[in-house]
Amino acid sequence: MKNIFDTIFFTEIFQGLGVTLKHMFKKPVTVKYPYEESPIYKFRGIHYMNVDERGVSKCVGCYLCEKVCPAECIHIETDAGPNGERLVRKFEIDLSRCIYCGFCEEACPKDAIHMSDRYDTVDSTRDNYIINMRYMVENRKNVKGE
Ligand code: SF4
Ligand code: SF4
Numbered sequence: 001m002k003n004i005f006d007t008i009f010f011t012e013i014f015q016g017l018g019v020t021l022k023h024m025f026k027k028p029v030t031v032k033y034p035y036e037e038s039p040i041y042k043f044r045g046i047h048y049m050n051v052d053e054r055g056v057s058k059c060v061g062c063y064l065c066e067k068v069c070p071a072e073c074i075h076i077e078t079d080a081g082p083n084g085e086r087l088v089r090k091f092e093i094d095l096s097r098c099i100y101c102g103f104c105e106e107a108c109p110k111d112a113i114h115m116s117d118r119y120d121t122v123d124s125t126r127d128n129y130i131i132n133m134r135y136m137v138e139n140r141k142n143v144k145g146e
Pocket of ligand 2: 110
């Protein structure tokens, strides 16, 4: 009997329309990415490098982050400075291999390398996934609160 009633009066269609109408006036739970970005909390994204008061990277080329990286995607080269210190000649991270574990950030004794909340890593070539020191210093400006 119920099936005949439903068939004649299309009750299921009206029930469906009722659900649609109910949700039409609710606040959307999605965003129009990439035109809008959703707020991210507690997210490890593309690295940035802290600088000292002179605006120079705090990295002292100790290699600890390179050693601790499980993906082996950090590559550092240094030269000897005039006072025996290490001068960072090359500092690169291959983001296509990075697993965003944050070990590099934890290992750094100079509070130099950090993870930002930037997650837009999409690019068309592998080479563009390799970021260097200059990129990371610039990326610091994209971090909220900086
Ligand atoms: S986040 Fe992890 S995988 Fe990525 S560079 Fe740092 S240590 Fe390596
Ligand atoms: S651990 Fe920190 S100071 Fe050492 S090489 Fe890495 S970023 Fe530089």
